Amino acid sequence: MFISPMLLQKSEQPFDDDSYITELKLDGIRIIWTKFNDKVRIYTRHKNEVTANFPELTNLNLPNGTVLDGELIVPGKGGKPDFEAVMERFMSKKSNYPIQYCVFDIIYKNGDNVSSLFLSQRKALLDEIIPSDNPNIITVKWVYGNEMNYFDIIKQNSLEGIVMKKADSRYDIGKRSNSWLKVINYQYEDIYITGLRKGEFGLLLSFLDGKPAGLMEFMPPNNRKTLYSMYKVISETDKFKFIEPIKCRVKYRNLTKKGKLRIPSFVEWL
The missing domain is CATH 3.30.470.30 (DNA ligase/mRNA capping enzyme)
Structure with missing residues (x-):
């Protein structure tokens, strides 16, 4: 039951x-x-x-x-x-x-x-x-x-x-x-947005040292509009548009065993 x-x-x-x-x-x-x-x-x-x-x-x-x-x-x-x-x-x-x-x-x-x-x-x-x-x-x-x-x-x-x-x-x-x-113990990180996934929304992230930081799927609609008005494409594949890096702050649960951000979500532009 x-x-x-x-x-x-x-x-x-x-x-x-x-x-x-x-x-x-x-x-x-x-x-x-x-x-x-x-x-x-x-x-x-x-x-x-x-x-x-x-x-x-x-x-x-x-x-x-x-x-x-x-x-x-x-x-x-x-x-x-x-x-x-x-x-x-x-x-x-x-x-x-x-x-x-x-x-x-x-x-x-x-x-x-x-x-x-x-x-x-x-x-x-x-x-x-x-x-x-x-x-x-x-x-x-x-x-x-x-x-x-x-x-x-x-x-x-x-x-x-x-x-x-x-x-x-x-x-x-x-x-x-x-x-x-529930009160989540979020971690915070300053990162770069380096790409946009085609189709379902998703943003490629990298740490400030250039290492991949994972994929972000959570961003408020008004911040998405800001992103769409400012990004510049430098190359693309069938799955992603790669853009000039845009700096922002995100919150996340923890780092995965591969060193990526787990469930990152947008906080603010930097």
Whole structure:
């Protein structure tokens, strides 16, 4: 039984508020885990069933009538989630990266819909049913408040960000709610735009030393108009127009293992 997950709104900055629960934002794949009639089914947030991809999650000691929400990660160096590794594991059945399902919410327990309970109450239900002796499944650790200090620690350790959730929030199935906020620990970089992709929008980027920095697919419409009015083509292929470099600042999640910007988006012209 698929349940469309509750989604988060963005907050540019954290703020201290003890009415919120603060969690680490895990860098992985959102997973809905279900068990009914002794049959486990695992779904992505977009309703793609991926049960066969993760056989180690099909024999968990959990009761029938359970629906869980959480993030699937591959613990990397120092336990830090490795996004590229989890995507490799997700895309290839030949990949042998060890996975961990980090559960942060419960929607059904023993066949009962518990989405109307407070989040703090649902967290208590998780503690009742999640086994403590299986490394493939854990509950996400959380604290009341302390958002500013928590976010400082996230920045010091180059982690993805934090999630702030109202302790008395219900689970709004399939909805994006202001009761759940994500604060991303963006990195910033000054780069050059060196090319335009033909067809679907995309911009080739390079670092200031000339090394390739990846592809940017996120730019506000007004900034696109500015770009289109100023670029000068110097050469082109069937896929790209190469232009005289234009300097700007972008924000991004982290560097990939190949040294490229992950999910860069435009900030300002320089």
